[in-house]
Amino acid sequence: MKTKIIKVHPEDNVAVALADLWQGEVLSIDDIEVEVFNDVAAKHKISLVDLDEGDKIFMYGVLVGKATVPIKKGGVLTVDNVKHQAEQAHKKTETTGWTVPDISKWKNRTFNGYHRPDGQVGTKNVWLFFPLVFCENRNIELLKEVFEKELSFRKPSREQLLLRKLIQGENTTESLQIEEEESEIFDNIEVKFITHQGGCGGIRQDSASLARLLAGYVNNPNVAGATVLSLGCQNLQIDIFKKALERINFDNRKPVLLFEQQQMGTLDEMMSKIISDSYAAIKEANNITRKPAPLSKLKLGLECGGSDGFSGISANPALGYASDLLSALGGSPILSEFPELCGIEQELINRCVSDDLAERFLELTRAFEQSAIDAGSGFDMNPSPGNIKDGLITDAMKSAGAAKKGGTSPIQDVLDYGDYVTKPGLNLLCTPGNDVESTTAMVGAGANVVVFTTGLGTPTGNPVAPVVKVSSNSTLARRMPDIIDLDAGGVIKAEKTIEQMGEEILEFIIKVANGEETTKADALNQDDFIPWKRGVSL
Structure with a gap:
């Protein structure tokens, strides 16, 4: 380490401690000497000048606070002697120039991704399950258990292996290895499940906001398609979700399977339909392979x-x-x-x-x-x-x-x-x-x-x-x-x-x-x- 403190911007009046500093230690920065006034832990800031109460504190070349009491040169900044203060923003006053970095080594580089019908390219290939309302969270969890267990999408964790050994009477945590499960049925797609606490009970604007977020997840280039569960009576109606998706991508060609529980009879009937339809769609999505795409x-x-x-x-x-x-x-x-x-x-x-x-x-x-x-x-x-x-x-x-x-x-x-x-x-x-x-x-x-x-x-x-x-x-x-x-x-x-x-x-x-x-x-x-x-x- 070449120095123990660093001044980030020429206009700063504080420096960052790159290592622990000790009271009485004398440091040099920008051709000036600073005696450390009190012990300073690494990552904290010391003043490079004597500050009076109310004086402004600058870091990264911008106003970041003001002194609430006098701070000696070499003194540490804390919540007890500094208060938040920032410059007020106004309308655009100038156009900031940009020095474009040299990109010659990456200009012709590509990555192998999953190409979607709308021209986007994913870095992953995911089939997504989610509810429109929290009432369907339990059903999502049931589907997660079924698909992850039967399709071997998730290996047992270290914690699961530890519990398994304890149940079997082995009280050691040494040499825990992730055991090999049977090979995965699908090798080119992941199945993911998300739950949330929204969709009903709040103001309608919250449901509309959630609809836009979920539509964005369906449209994300990493998603191949989705299984969506609705109860039926909630604020976030299927029609609202569809309109949110159309707003983002009016020509969505990804498969989106929608199921409404209040229209489907018993839970067993609904879950059987969801599992069979989703399995067929996941099997089809597994055929999508990686192809080169520009950065x-x-x-x-x-x-x-x-x-x-x-x-x-x-x-x-x-x-x-x-x-x-x-x-x-x-x-x-x-x-x-x-x-x-x-x-x-x-x-x-x-x-x-x-x-x-x-x-x-x-x-x-x-x-x-x-x-x-x-x-x-x-x-x-x-x-x-x-x-x-x-x-x-x-x-x-x-x-x-x-x-x-x-x-x-x-x-x-x-x-x-x-x-x-x-x-x-x-x-x-x-x-x-x-x-x-x-x-x-x-x-x-x-x-x-x-x-x-x-x-x-x-x-x-x-x-x-x-x-x-x-x-x-x-x-x-x-x-x-x-x-x-x-x-x-x-x-x-x-x-x-x-x-x-x-x-x-x-x-x-x-x-x-x-x-x-x-x-x-x-x-x-x-x-x-x-x-x-x-x-x-x-």
Whole structure:
């Protein structure tokens, strides 16, 4: 490690501790000496100047907070001496230029994907089961048990094997091996099941929003077809779902099997019909094989969660560079989590390719923030206890680092929750900052791969799209190797540049898209799905 602190932007008046710092330690940065005023844990920030009460604090070149009490030069920033503050965004004031990265080594590259009738290309081939209303969750679970057991879609987990040995009287956990089951009946398709708590009981707008999300999942290029269960009397009627699907793709040619329990007699009759029809459709979908496709067919979800003080200087900017490479190749990166864009809205507004898009982003952001305020909260309450413990003490500080996932490319479209990506280049999608809600929404918007950066670790996955985990630090990668796919800690240790790590991320994405690499989340069968409930219950 060449230095123990780093100043991210020339205009910053704070630095990030790359290692633990000790009181009295003297450090040099930008030809000035800083004596550490008190012990500082790695990932936290120290002031490079004497700050008076009310003075502004800058990091990543933007306002991220203000001092609530005097802070000595070399002093650590905490929730006790710093308060959230961010610049207010206004209309588009300029058009930000973009230096297009060199894409020569990827220009003629392809990935082997599943081609759909509408021209989209999947990185997986999934048959999806889901309900329109929570009343059908039990039936979905019954179908899951039947299909996974009889079609050998899921090997027994380590935990299941452990329980099996304990039942048999073996009290050892040593040498647990995944036993070989009988060979799978289908080798070219996955069957996935999702449940939710919506579809009825809330306001009608919630059901309409859920319909758009589920329609997006059916339209996602990774989905070959779907089995959909309805009770019959719920708010989210079959007709509403059909219209939502037509809105996204008026010429949908994927098989969608719809079953309404209140019109089908007994449960046994209904389940027999669902199983026989779905089996025939899955058998047909298994005939779809991988074929070459250009990298422009990749729609990449950009996610972060369990972030730490290193996320914004290693994993996130590296993913941002991969995002820029994909944008230049004609692909579609998706940046979401609007509460985690707080404080850098003006930069994003100026990156929008038109005034209309800039205004749409501003309107969506303001409406979202106002809804949080009306509920007695606000974007300033976004950092989690884990974020704060590891150095992200204000929302603006967290946001400035989180936004690095979006790179520097122009913003080609701005989408509300439930909208679907149709334009190449960087897309903004209005979602919460919650990891699973955001990931769920990006896949519903068409993402066929998601890259998820983390500093603290999270098992989050998705039933439809592979989720690649990138750690911001090597300690996490060593501690939780079962959930981390790539380690960006080399950037912190000055062993790799941001650009080198970004290229490594893109290469891994291509391997995942090819089916050559299985993400750790997929290996763990981590199928998380949480719709965003924006309204109240009635």
